[in-house]
Amino acid sequence: MSKIDPTARIADGAVIGDGSEIGPYCIIGPNVVIGANCKLIGHVTVIGHTSLGDGCVISPFAVLGGAPQDLSYKGEPTKLEIGSGCTIREGATMNVGTIKGGGLTRVGNGGYFMNNSHVGHDCVVGDNVIFATSATLGGHCEIGDAVYIGGLSAVHQFTRVGPYVMVGGVCGVRDDVIPYGLVNGQYAVLESLNLIGMKRRKFTRQRLATVRGFYQKLFHGPGTFAERLEAARPLAGEDPAIAEILDFIGKGKRPLCLPAIAK
Numbered sequence: 485m486s487k488i489d490p491t492a493r494i495a496d497g498a499v500i501g502d503g504s505e506i507g508p509y510c511i512i513g514p515n516v517v518i519g520a521n522c523k524l525i526g527h528v529t530v531i532g533h534t535s536l537g538d539g540c541v542i543s544p545f546a547v548l549g550g551a552p553q554d555l556s557y558k559g560e561p562t563k564l565e566i567g568s569g570c571t572i573r574e575g576a577t578m579n580v581g582t583i584k585g586g587g588l589t590r591v592g593n594g595g596y597f598m599n600n601s602h603v604g605h606d607c608v609v610g611d612n613v614i615f616a617t618s619a620t621l622g623g624h625c626e627i628g629d630a631v632y633i634g635g636l637s638a639v640h641q642f643t644r645v646g647p648y649v650m651v652g653g654v655c656g657v658r659d660d661v662i663p664y665g666l667v668n669g670q671y672a673v674l675e676s677l678n679l680i681g682m683k684r685r686k687f688t689r690q691r692l693a694t695v696r697g698f699y700q701k702l703f704h705g706p707g708t709f710a711e712r713l714e715a716a717r718p719l720a721g722e723d724p725a726i727a728e729i730l731d732f733i734g735k736g737k738r739p740l741c742l743p744a745i746a747k
Contacts, residue, residue: 489526501538515561516549519568532580533561537568537593545575552579552605554623560587567593567611576615578603585624592629610647619651628663630681646732648685650678659741662729664695673744674703682725691723698726703743 486500492510500506501520510524513531519538524530528542532549542548549564551557562581565588572578576597581588585606592611597603601615604622610629619633622640627633628647637655639645646663657672666678677699682692702716703709713733720727733740 513549532564534564534566534580536566537570539568540566540570540572542572543574543576543599546572547577548572550577550579552582552623554582554605556584557582557605562587562589562605564589564591566591567595569593570595570597572597573601574599576601579605581606582623598635604641616653630685632681642738644732644736644738646729648678648681650681657741659739660732660736661741663732664725664729665741667741669744672741674741675743687725691725694723695725698722698729702729704745709742 486502486504488494488506489508491508492506494512495514497514498512499517501518501522503521504518505523507524507526509527511529515533516530517535519536521538522536522540524542525544527544529547530549534549560583562583564578564580576599578591579589582605589603589605589607591603591609594612595609597615598617600618602620603609606623607621607625609627612630613627614632616633616635618636620638624642625639626644628645630647631645631649633651634653634655636653637651639657643657644660645657646661646665648664649661650666651657652668655668655672656670657667661667664677664682665674666676667673668675677696679692698716698719702712705712717730720730
């Protein structure tokens with residue numbers, strides 16, 4: 485059985501999963517689906533066409549499913565889908581999508597969203613991400629699995645951040661970031677590979693050496709970046725991470741985040 489505080493307001497049509505707890509002064513809209521064993525601590529607002537997976541914990545003053553911050557939005561029944569096992573801390577916000585963006589904002593499983601972080605409309609966020617305090621996504625961003633975004637950092641609309649990336653604090657990300665990258669600076673530049681994250685994901689010394697060698701050739705070798713990229717394509721078979729990076733670059737439609745000295 486779910487446990488609902490008498491001060492909460494649950495609209496007709498809302499679905500509350502078994503074992504979920506809805507704390508004091510929460511507001512749940514009529515088109516909301518909350519999975520099993522979730523905990524909304526208090527003063528949480530979940531509105532719009534929003535679904536929340538099992539086992540999520542939502543802290544006070546979070547607002548999930550609010551209208552997109554986009555002037556083209558006219559109240560269409562677009563959606564926000566949040567996966568299972570997410571922790572969403574105080575004051576965090578996530579918006580539903582827009583018609584022009586496909587109508588869906590999607591957040592994966594196991595994410596940890598610290599206070600005042602924000603997921604904009606039509607974003608796609610992977611599993612096991614960490615958004616530090618006030619980390620912000622503009623609309624239409626694509627964020628891979630296990631990405632860490634530092635405090636007070638912002639990702640520009642339509643930007644892609646590959647899986648296993650670390651974004652430093654107080655950092656503006658305007659260009660696509662390759663998988664396994666480490667970016668930093670007021671306007672993000674690619675500093676290196678996220679070696680700590682790769683080690684945590686059980687990359688062997690040999691794999692690390694192989695991928696680092698590829699990285700050096702691609703970003704710090706002779707010639708222009710376009711020339712180095714063409715020369716690096718045959719290296720895709722040396723390691724799955726290299727293939728993933730090259731595939732990510734190949735699919736890009738926006739500028740790529742490069743080291744400060746890259747050409």
